[in-house]
Amino acid sequence: MKMKLLLSGLALALGSGYALTAFSQVKPDVLVKQRQAAMTLQGKYFGPMGGMAAGKVPYRADVVTYNASLLDALSRMPWDGFTESTKDLKDVKTAALPAIWNEPAKFKEAQDNFQKAVQNLVAVSKSGNEDAVKSAIGGVGKTCGGCHQNFRQKQ
Amino acid sequence: MKMKLLLSGLALALGSGYALTAFSQVKPDVLVKQRQAAMTLQGKYFGPMGGMAAGKVPYRADVVTYNASLLDALSRMPWDGFTESTKDLKDVKTAALPAIWNEPAKFKEAQDNFQKAVQNLVAVSKSGNEDAVKSAIGGVGKTCGGCHQNFRQKQ
Numbered sequence: 216m217k218m219k220l221l222l223s224g225l226a227l228a229l230g231s232g233y234a235l236t237a238f239s240q241v242k243p244d245v246l247v248k249q250r251q252a253a254m255t256l257q258g259k260y261f262g263p264m265g266g267m268a269a270g271k272v273p274y275r276a277d278v279v280t281y282n283a284s285l286l287d288a289l290s291r292m293p294w295d296g297f298t299e300s301t302k303d304l305k306d307v308k309t310a311a312l313p314a315i316w317n318e319p320a321k322f323k324e325a326q327d328n329f330q331k332a333v334q335n336l337v338a339v340s341k342s343g344n345e346d347a348v349k350s351a352i353g354g355v356g357k358t359c360g361g362c363h364q365n366f367r368q369k370q
Numbered sequence: 371m372k373m374k375l376l377l378s379g380l381a382l383a384l385g386s387g388y389a390l391t392a393f394s395q396v397k398p399d400v401l402v403k404q405r406q407a408a409m410t411l412q413g414k415y416f417g418p419m420g421g422m423a424a425g426k427v428p429y430r431a432d433v434v435t436y437n438a439s440l441l442d443a444l445s446r447m448p449w450d451g452f453t454e455s456t457k458d459l460k461d462v463k464t465a466a467l468p469a470i471w472n473e474p475a476k477f478k479e480a481q482d483n484f485q486k487a488v489q490n491l492v493a494v495s496k497s498g499n500e501d502a503v504k505s506a507i508g509g510v511g512k513t514c515g516g517c518h519q520n521f522r523q524k525q
Contacts (some may be wrong), residue, residue: 248410255403255407259447292411
């Protein structure tokens with residue numbers, strides 16, 4: 216009985232699209248959607264910090280600490296979505312460049328640089344030193360740009 | 371010079387769409403995209419755990435611990451995207467029901483229930499007790515379902 220309740224909760228929760236991801240190989244178009252979702256949310260939480268570092272929005276230390284911690288989680292999410300199965304999709308819009316699969320070591324390095332820069336920002340954001348925090352935000356921005364420059368189609 | 375480098379990094383990182391989120395009010399369609407991205411990723415990380423709790427995919431304690439910690443971050447992300455400005459959008463596909471804005475206290479309660487269930491799963495996943503973990507996964511599933519049932523159009 217308890218398991219029945221649990222399963223009906225799960226079915227409601229998963230919806231039709233996601234049931235597949237739990238029980239079988241994830242479809243390439245779902246992988247693309249998931250990795251793009253991670254990038255969208257990286258934009259959501261990095262954007263305001265970028266604005267602060269550039270002096271365009273007021274600096275708020277609490278927002279930086281919060282956003283940095285969420286960006287830390289998000290920085291781990293896109294990469295397993297770049298499987299070979301997503302390489303030559305029709306009917307799916309993606310800006311991913313072939314270099315992702317042609318230069319896997321460089322792509323991995325770019326991911327690592329980004330994750331390290333975010334983890335550095337998380338640490339620095341706890342220091343309360345505004346200049347150091349802004350510089351760490353800039354460091355994250357550079358690693359985003361580094362990856363986009365080589366592995367994403369120009370927008 | 372350092373600031374110039376920083377800004378060029380930021381510009382690359384932000385892209386055209388997200389520059390706006392840093393410097394001004396976020397557009398309603400971007401808010402919808404961001405909140406849907408959070409739900410997409412909740413599906414990515416909850417899906418396999420749901421499968422484990424249902425006995426459909428092999429149980430792996432390390433995957434649960436990892437996915438639960440990312441789900442913890444994701445459980446905080448969608449809610450600020452449900453602003454009044456996103457209520458009556460043309461040209462944007464969303465399953466959000468009017469109940470979100472008509473019953474804000476209930477909507478908030480559903481969010482809280484979900485976040486508490488996820489935090490419980492994070493704690494229980496460290497215990498190593500498989501039955502307890504599966505039950506905690508079921509608890510999360512129920513709270514997803516609770517929110518979807520009342521606040522999301524049937525799919």
